[in-house]
Amino acid sequence: MSPHGNPDAPASAATEINREAPKASPAPQEHHDRSAWGLWEVFVRSSRGLSHVHAGSLHAPDAAMALRNARDLYTRRNEGVSIWVVPADAIAASDPDSKGSFFESPQGKDYRHATYYTKSEGVKHL
Amino acid sequence: MAAQNLQSVPAELTPEEEAAGQAHFDRIIAEDSRIEPRDWMPAAYRKTLLRQVSQHAHSEIIGMQPEANWISRAPSLKRKAILMAKVQDEAGHGLYLYSAAETLGQSRDKMMDDLIAGKARYSSIFNYPALTWADMGAIGWLVDGAAICNQVPLCRASYGPYGRAMVRICKEESFHQRQGFEILLELSNGTPEQKQMAQDAVNRWYAPALMMFGPPDDDSPNSKQSMAWNIKRFSNDELRSRFVGMMVEQVRVLGLTLPDDQICFNEDTKKWEHGPLDWHEFQEVLAGRGPCNAQRLERRREAHDDGAWVREAAAAYAAKQQAKESMTTKEYAA
Numbered sequence: 001m002s003p004h005g006n007p008d009a010p011a012s013a014a015t016e017i018n019r020e021a022p023k024a025s026p027a028p029q030e031h032h033d034r035s036a037w038g039l040w041e042v043f044v045r046s047s048r049g050l051s052h053v054h055a056g057s058l059h060a061p062d063a064a065m066a067l068r069n070a071r072d073l074y075t076r077r078n079e080g081v082s083i084w085v086v087p088a089d090a091i092a093a094s095d096p097d098s099k100g101s102f103f104e105s106p107q108g109k110d111y112r113h114a115t116y117y118t119k120s121e122g123v124k125h126l
Numbered sequence: 127m128a129a130q131n132l133q134s135v136p137a138e139l140t141p142e143e144e145a146a147g148q149a150h151f152d153r154i155i156a157e158d159s160r161i162e163p164r165d166w167m168p169a170a171y172r173k174t175l176l177r178q179v180s181q182h183a184h185s186e187i188i189g190m191q192p193e194a195n196w197i198s199r200a201p202s203l204k205r206k207a208i209l210m211a212k213v214q215d216e217a218g219h220g221l222y223l224y225s226a227a228e229t230l231g232q233s234r235d236k237m238m239d240d241l242i243a244g245k246a247r248y249s250s251i252f253n254y255p256a257l258t259w260a261d262m263g264a265i266g267w268l269v270d271g272a273a274i275c276n277q278v279p280l281c282r283a284s285y286g287p288y289g290r291a292m293v294r295i296c297k298e299e300s301f302h303q304r305q306g307f308e309i310l311l312e313l314s315n316g317t318p319e320q321k322q323m324a325q326d327a328v329n330r331w332y333a334p335a336l337m338m339f340g341p342p343d344d345d346s347p348n349s350k351q352s353m354a355w356n357i358k359r360f361s362n363d364e365l366r367s368r369f370v371g372m373m374v375e376q377v378r379v380l381g382l383t384l385p386d387d388q389i390c391f392n393e394d395t396k397k398w399e400h401g402p403l404d405w406h407e408f409q410e411v412l413a414g415r416g417p418c419n420a421q422r423l424e425r426r427r428e429a430h431d432d433g434a435w436v437r438e439a440a441a442a443y444a445a446k447q448q449a450k451e452s453m454t455t456k457e458y459a460a
Contacts, residue, residue: 036233036235037437037440037441039228041132056222056225056290056291056294057132057225057228058221058225059234060440061437061440061441061443061444062440062443062444062447062448065440065444072214072218073218073221073222076211076214076215076218077298088132091132093132093164095164096162096164096165
């Protein structure tokens, strides 16, 4: 396939989309306004064995175009072997203001870290 | 409001909440940590960043034009492929930066509209014409060189999304500068006419490239605040001086000269100094009266209008597919 796809087939017919896969969160209605392509967040797996990592965002009318745009925008230098695109509004984020209470639980629980246990220092293979 | 989950939205807050927000913001800045989109931030910080990041994005987008102009006339297939890759990078850089600006709560359409309507600024450098093939070399070497000098410290800008966009951009810029250097080096080692063409291009781009760092420190009202907010790390003059020092070394390798006989290293300040720059010209170009301002905006407008049918068709196709899918779902349900 040419790097920019087959011009005879619409980008949305891209084979990289598994159309049979269940859609957890369909793109919201506002994505279909003529003027406003929806915002997608892009996650790239840089090589096999690693997780997908957030690379940035882009606008696209649908998932297939979002994937193609993500490839052109975030993997121009072989930065990835796999891409996820997610409608930005399908992401639930923790509230930065509740930082204190939301992440409170691990505070003061140093015993969850290996470094808490100092008596074993010097003992081999421990 | 789910759509704004990842974005920064200025909200109506009580005075107590404002004060707590300010205290949190001040602490983050004092720790030299990063502000993220959903953190509270002062209105002026948001405004400054939005201006800077969107202007930066516009510069990348308009910056495609002087070079795109030479794609069809590149002297070889190799040079054409390289130039296309570079122009594609500039488009990409514009998009990274629009994404970053968007996290501050500004819609991309609004930014595009402002650019096309002539309401937004972009770097004055792109309002100069690229007259010969050697200009591709001088732009890469001097203009991208100055951009790198400016942008490397921006990787540590206090606003997270801006810094991350700059990291990505800086990784890609060094190819731009090296390819420009190589073009000039080849011309400089070519025929006397080619060497003269390279020298002329360096002569044309030198002063505009130095002015890319912005007005002198004593005439740069926003710099101080930007440095206090850890957006800017070094002053305009400091960066300009560093750049001059690098160029002085590199131009020798090229076998060319810089059109400035006042360049010297000041032993007292340990800084490079250069001859006077025409700041009146800089202001004129910024105000829209440069050699190519009208042409650049017109071309951008044209490209935006010419692409309208593509955007509409893609949206219509997506809507049709969506409608089909929901029909199918209904049938299953029935």
